[in-house]
Amino acid sequence: MSIIILLVIAALIFAGGFLAAFFWATDDGQFDDTATPAIRILNDDTVEKSKS
Amino acid sequence: MPEVQEAVLCHHCGEECKNEDLIIEDKHFCCVGCKTVFELLQENDLCGYYDLEQHAGVSLKSKNHEGKFDYLQNPDIEAAILDFKSEKLHKVTLFLPAVHCSSCVWLLENFHKIRAGVLHSRLNFIKKELSLTYDPTNVSLKEIVELLATLGYEPLISLENTVAKDQTRTKKSNRLLRQIAVTGFCTGNIMLLSFPEYFKLDLQNDVDAQYQKFFLYLNVILALPVYFYGAADYIKGAWVSLKEVWKRNTTTLSVDIPIALGVTALFIRSLYETLINGAGAYWDSMAGLVFLLLLGKWVQKKTFDYLSFERNYKSYFPLAVEVKNKDHFDYKNVDDLRKGDIIRIHNNELIPADAQLADGKAFIDYSFVTGESEPVSIRNNEVIYAGGRQKGQNIELVVTKEVSKSYLTQLWNQANFKEEKEVANTKLADDFSKYFTYITLAISFLTAIYWAVVNPETAWPAFTAVLMVACPCALTLSMPFTMGTVMGIFGKNKFYVKNQNVIQKLTEIKHIVFDKTGTLTKNNDYRELTYKGESLSEKEQSLFKSLALNSTHPVSKLVASHFDKSEELIFDEISEMEGAGILGYIDSQKVQIGNAHFLGVPQHQLDKEARVYLKIGDTVKGCLKTRPVFREGFEGVIAKLKNSFNLYLLSGDKSTDKAQLSEYLAEDHLHFEQKPEDKLHFIKTLQDSKEPVLMVGDGLNDAGALRQSDLGIALSENTQAFTPASDAILDANKFSELSNFIEFSRKSVNIVKLSFLLSLVYNFICISWAVSGTLSPVVAAIFMPLSSISVVLFAVIITYFSARKSNLLT
Incomplete structure (x- = not known):
């Protein structure tokens, strides 16, 4: 049964990893501009087409 | 066919x-x-x-931008604009107001293909900012900017860019995001780890008892960051407020106090339960509470951050100006202009500092500063004020005052401009919490005393329970969520408010002051022209048109545009009298366009609304009148607003349109020829009665009044373009909705009050449990968040519902 204690701690550490990932993402500015990437993703392909 | x-x-x-x-x-x-x-x-x-x-x-x-960006060659100015500078790499962020569609994103992000030397370009579509990385040995900033301008994306480079970019705001919002993340993380885990407790572990069983201890202590550890990090701002805020009250600076207790009190009570009680009694505690109630509060705070802080509400004169002024250095001209940052410098101003350039005319023919358009649309000609040695725009040839000026000491910029240096307007932040909530705190404390102490007499064992739990449940969580949440929703609804209707306080301010307004040109009426380019006088033959029309075409004066342009379809003729001789009119001979016939004095117009033909008179030979044919074109829906709005507000009009123009305007507004409420300063003082006098004033304006000449007023709304044809510092930006096409907006903000404040009432009902139920000492952790854990969420939902749904009823949402 004591495996539960281990599991809970492991789960906490795991979730803590996501928390750290969130911190990294905000500091990296991933949430600064949420509009342009939506447009950008549609654009890239056409570039290559017109090039070839 | x-x-x-x-x-x-x-x-x-x-x-x-x-x-x-x-x-x-x-x-x-x-x-x-x-x-x-x-x-x-x-x-x-x-x-x-x-x-x-x-x-x-x-x-x-x-x-035409030839030579316009030459100043970027100056290394000092370049350095001021660049974000990052090394020998092989420069980084710069430029504001491109013309960005408008996905093609723009595509083209600008492929900028490196057009110009070698550009290494990387990235566009922020919402903010319209292009971040460029380039190799300075291969391409210069000037070349890049010129190429952008050629493509139609002329960057707006102003003094404001050079002021160190403000990073504190993003840091602050990052801190809040972190708090939310940490608290959310802890809350989720605490809730999960509390389940064993709620499902009644068998404490007689050794194994179960061991687990229970483990879960409890884990909860304590998880709750520490919630209390000391997540709730830190509330506790600090409460402490500051308490100190203020202690020093007798104020008698109002801020809303932070009951929150901090509740959270602290939860924390201490839970610590006591866990460590002393070894029993289940209120950890999840506490964490959930803090989490919800932080979410509310985040909603409250959300703004239209791609709009700037804080622009001052610096955004309007050029960055650099040509300054005479012995025998040639160099570019110099306008901040470094000193008294006595000789500057050169080109056609259509803004004069950055008060100066005296030294050389050239100055024809200054002060519409920017005063709102008066007709340019004035200046004689040598006369003073030209900063903010004027030169029309015509190049002129040379001697600077008489530094930029920051100029007449126009002085407006911004007034004391009241430097400090933020009084923040009525949580005024409604504060009013509430003033009594709330005292009542809560009274009830909790009375409960404690009662139980101390009747059953001393229940005194402590009952006392803390009252403090815990009385926390005005729903109260503080309903406000930001309702107002946030209203802000979003307004935004959809192109009325962008700076923050949530503005909505509340909107409901307190008693006086409304309008600017005329550009606000009530469309810009001067849209003036309606009518001709009054004897009818003109085809020939006569073309005579006037051809003569008018020879002058650059705006009135001449009006005349030419009125007879647009006429044939163009060549005059034999033309002479222009500045500030009076123009005179020409064709086939020895005299043709004149000009003011009454210049033409010698007889008494009976004089007209108050006349803009310019036309004369052929010795007969005055007639005059052209201009009428302002009012914004659509103008009449309706004025009629509606008239009922509940005192309306005023301030205009920098001459009183030509007075007759027309007095149909709508009381004549003694119309004020003409108002300088920016006069506008500001007018607002001040209105405010002496302690009644809040709303100012609606559009230009820099209204900036002082907008700032002085309790609520300044900047009207703009293009909300992305520059608007003076204000509390709200309204799209000019939505001007007719103004009364609707005010109406709706009233409704929304009523909704908030209603939701306060609802949350009070919840509090009443909770407190009755708490007083009787029967509040168990499970009940608290379910009831507290549920009450908050239901209050918020109630407020938001009602807001949407009434927005639809007010036709603000479809």
């Missing part, structure tokens, strides 16, 4: 090819500018630009 001629549209910008029609392959272009861009794109294989969106380009008609 008559032949229908289809309008030829420009392949680049989509405008009709009226005067010119340039053709490449089978594509039409309306001007050389558009054609150049197309050729440039074709050369670089970037014609995909036109596939994404038809006619994606920006019209380039009558845009």
Whole structure:
């Protein structure tokens, strides 16, 4: 049964990893501009087409 | 069948090819500018630009930027603009107001293909900011900016850019995001780990008891960051407020106090339960509470951060100006201008500092400063004020005052401009919490005393329970969520408010002051022209048109545009009297256009509304009158607002339109020839009665009044363009909705009050449990968040519902 204690701690550490990932993402500015990437993703392909 | 001629549209910008029609392959272009861009794109294989969106380009008609960006060659100025500078790499962020569609994103992010040396470009579509990385040995900033301008994306470079970019705001919002993340993380885990407790572990069983301890202590550890990090701002805020009250600076207790009290009570009680009693505690109630509060705070802080509400004169002024250095001119940052410097101003450039005319023919358009639309001519040695715009040839000026000490900029240096307007932040909530805190404390102490007498064991739990549940969580949440919703609804209707306080301020307004030109009426370019006098023959019309075409004066342009369809004739002799009119001879016939004095107009032909008189030979034919064109829905709004507010009008113009305006507004509420300072003082006098004033304006000349007023709304044809510092920006097309907005903000405050009432009902139920000492952790854990969420939902749903009823949502 004591495996539960281990599991809970492991789960906490795991979730803590996501928390750290969130911190990294905000500091990296991933949430600064949420509009342009939506447009950008549609654009890239056409570039290559017109090039070839 | 008559032949229908289809309008030829420009392949680049989509405008009709009226005067010119340039053709490449089978594509039409309306001007050389558009054609150049197309050729440039074709050369670089970037014609995909036109596939994404038809006619994606920006019209380039009558845009000439030759020499305009020469100042970027000056290393000091360049350094001021650059974000990062090394030998091989420069980084710069430019604001491009023309960005408008996905094609723009595509083209600008492929900028490196057009110009070698540009390494990387990235566009923020919402903020319209282009971040560029380039190799300075290969391409200069000036070349980049010029190329952008050629493409139709002329960057706006102003003094404001050079002021160190403000990073504190993003840092602050990052801190809040972190708090939310940490608290959310802890809350989720605490909730999960509390389940064993709620499902009644068998404490007699050794194994179960061991687990229970483990879960409890884990909860304590998880709750520590919630209390000391997540709730830190509330506790600090409460402490500051308490100190203020202690020092007797104020008697109002801020809303932070009951929150901090509740959270602290939860924390201490839970610590006591866990460590002393070894029993289940209120950890999840506490964490959930803090989490919800932080979410509310986040909603409250959400603003339209792509709009700037804080612009001052610096955004309008040029960055650099040509200054005479012995025998040649150098570019110099306008901040470094000193008294005595000789500066050169080109056509259409803004004069950055008060100066004296030294050389050249100055013809200054002060519409920017005063709102008066007619340019004035200046004689040598006369003073020209900063903010004026030169029309015509180059002039040389001697600076008499530094930029920051100029007449116009002085307006910003007034004391009240420096401090933020009084923040009525949580005024409504504060009013509530003033009594709330005292009542809560009274109830909890009374409960404690009662139980101390009846049953001392229940005294402690009952006392803390009252403090815990009385926390005004729902109260503090309903406000930000309701107001946030209202802000979003307003935003959808193109009324952008700076923050949530503005909505509340809107409900307190008693006086409304309007600017005239550009606010109530459309801009001067849209004035309606009417001719009054004897009818003119075809020949006479073309005479006036041809004569008017010889002058650059705006009134002459009006005349020419009125007789637009007439034939153009060549005059034998023309002479222009500045500030009076123009006179010409054709086939020994005298033709005159000008003011009454210049033409010697007889008494009976004088007209108050006349703008300019026309005369052939010795007879005054008539005059041209201009009438302002009011914004659509103007009458309706004024009629509605008239009932509940005192309306005033301030205009920098002469009183030509007075007769027309007095149909709508009381005559003694109309004020003309108001300088920016007069406008400011007028607002001040109105405010003496302690009644809040709303100012609606559009230009820099209203900036002082907008700032002084309790609530300043800047009206703008294009909300992305520059607007003076204000509390809200309203799209000019939505002007007719103004009364509706005010009405709706009233409703929303009522909704908030209603939700306060609801949360009080919840509090009442909770407190009755708490007083009787029967509040168990499970009940608290379910009931507390549930009450908050239901109050918020109630408020938001009702807000949406009433927005639909007010036609603000479809």
